[in-house]
Amino acid sequence: MSGEDAPAQEQNAVDQKQETKPAEEPKPEPPKTESAPDAAEAAATPAAAAATAEGKAAEEEEEAFAYRALVLTGYGGYDKVKLQVKKGRPALKADDVLVRVKACGLNFADLMARQGLYDRLPSPPFTPGMECSGLVEAVGEEVTDRKVGDKVMVLNRFGLWQEVAVVPASHTFLIPEGMGFEEAAALPVNYITAYMMLFDFGNLRPNQSVLVHAAAGGVGIAATQLCKTVKDVTVFGTASASKHETIGEGGVTHPIDYRTKDYVEEVRKISPKGLDIILDPLGGSDTHKAYNLLKPMGKLITYGTSNMLAGQKKNLLAVAKNWYHQFSIHTLSLIQGNKSVCGFHLGYLDGEMELITQVMNTVLDLYKQGKVKPRIDSTWHLEQVGDAMRKMQERNNIGKLVSSETFVPTSTRSRKEPRRFKDSYFFSPIRNDRDEEAVEGPWRTKNCWQEAPAAN
């Protein structure tokens, strides 16, 4: 399925939809002189002829510019995501940057998107992908804080699973020294999500208890690491038994095998009064359980409906069941229970890039201090996106899946053969000396909102 030609311009058009600002030509027009001849005269002069030749060359170069992109061609199974070739250099608006993509991250929301269960995206065909890393190859005329050659990670609503991506510069973050492209592609969605849930809605403090569902998943691992930055936090984490050793090493205090045990009972055995914070990516009846498992002043933060996902195509029964069991809460119940119910989805926060940038900077500080580190489960070629999606959907991963190092500029006409399936996963073991260091959490020593400029 690699190398299919695709209507690249059309695709670009779709990708640009998200930007509401009018398109601008990034290159400034040459200033007209007082005595400028009219267009007909200009064409007759030698200077103008040279300009025309230049324009033709540029056009040809433009046409030669091509890159591979994953395209969701319709809702359904893994085969609906196809690798195609887009042609033509995408236009940059004044505040855009063009990124040569080196690695992309795969998220659970991408699985939802493929089945048509995520409403913040255009209709197919379009290029999915919410995060990637790469090199800045061109900048729009008003961009001052990024330059050609910068290594960046990118966060966008969609459109990043391709070798070349054009995004507003504000959606990029400089990759710190020592972080590879794979790590950089694995970081934004999971760590921003986990950070905002735990430290904004959750207000996590020392001595508290947290339940992390899917503790071996991308958000689960990020959340566990962030919990360990706060003193004496007890982490309950659900995962199948085979992953317990790994998540235990990663900081989960009490791993629970949700496939063989009732996690509510297991939690109650250890924490009879319930929990301070519950992160719920499941939805449906699990949200009800979570609510009942909260302590007074406890916070339930729901951030997905993964229970809707059963099989590779949309399962109407699973969707209906989830909808039927959808959690709904009356304020009187909240008042009497002294409880908080929060919803989080990074995909709906794309109007809040200032806030997200603050969070990202804090996460990157924690990374530099060695307190958080994305765990890469495995790397895949773009062609293998179907297999990668299957692995995530069947919950066989521990940590993040990324597509990596498959991006070869096609404009040079020297595209290498895609590499073979890379079955030697590389792991980024989670540091175990974190516990000793974790005396002070970010809420205490450095809160990402501490120096925030006025929001209003």
Added chain:
Amino acid sequence: MSGEDAPAQEQNAVDQKQETKPAEEPKPEPPKTESAPDAAEAAATPAAAAATAEGKAAEEEEEAFAYRALVLTGYGGYDKVKLQVKKGRPALKADDVLVRVKACGLNFADLMARQGLYDRLPSPPFTPGMECSGLVEAVGEEVTDRKVGDKVMVLNRFGLWQEVAVVPASHTFLIPEGMGFEEAAALPVNYITAYMMLFDFGNLRPNQSVLVHAAAGGVGIAATQLCKTVKDVTVFGTASASKHETIGEGGVTHPIDYRTKDYVEEVRKISPKGLDIILDPLGGSDTHKAYNLLKPMGKLITYGTSNMLAGQKKNLLAVAKNWYHQFSIHTLSLIQGNKSVCGFHLGYLDGEMELITQVMNTVLDLYKQGKVKPRIDSTWHLEQVGDAMRKMQERNNIGKLVSSETFVPTSTRSRKEPRRFKDSYFFSPIRNDRDEEAVEGPWRTKNCWQEAPAAN
């Protein structure tokens, strides 16, 4: 209605219901000697006769011990709260203290209680009152951190509107130097409520915006003062126009007259994106408005249903209307909005005295620093409780109503005439130099949970 005799022992029995621990005799029994004679013999000896005489004297003293108490005799209007005399010294359990009450605070929940709209109380007759201040007059045998003569403020589910109150020592807090009994009686409920809402659920940070309904009420004034301890927080406060100057001086950035203007429109004019935190004591349709007025990552904290209160007796139409408009929220809506909905009621937190004590200590630190100070609207005699309730229910107060200095020990049989209505309110002007000082809020410099012992 003052001075009626009442079944004091029965009342005591009701008051003790809340304590599940078995009643214990506070005075240790004299240790028996090895050669102790049996009871019949003992009665015949001169020593025993002396003991019997002593016992009789104690009984007489016990009978002479009497004190005045407000009693809710049934649900209904202001006249349902009657002043009665209770007789007999209440028994102390090992961890109890007996407090000679000097001042009591009146809360909105007391108005709800009178109408039978608050379900955490025994059936009438019982003595209402959730907070008071006074002097410790006796301590149970296991009490080590309170002694006779200590000035304390008290927080309890009910039972504090009387001249003598017996409560667990853990429900008392030492009054700091320089704080009068009236202030002390006005502080616990309002400031603990406001603090926990803003800094636990709300996670208030610099540059954020807060809507405080009933900004001239007890919680409203406490919340405004606490908001000003955090840098550059914008406070929108609703109150009738006559109170705007006062609440403006107190720290409300934008006072809104909810009687003549649509507060949603007024807020949107200044903060088009909405608000970070909304404190909602109203319930019903106002909770819907609040939810829609939240920014992404905004928190709605609902802590009452004062919209249910229309007239001095239970208004079934108002209750039904509130119930009909009761806010109910689906998690999918929360997820898509990135919003949080929290419920708070201190009355349901009486199992969490450790947490409440931490909060109280932080509030008292802020008091000592001059950053918070209860504002007394007016003081009343116990006999005037009906008038005081009316004033609060008709929203004619600015700040707290307390009953004060009306408590005269009746055991000496020298009860003074109740004083006349005290129409010279004493105000505790809110400091206006707070803005300059408010560089660092409690969430930043000293969080009450910072040194919390392990919760699990």
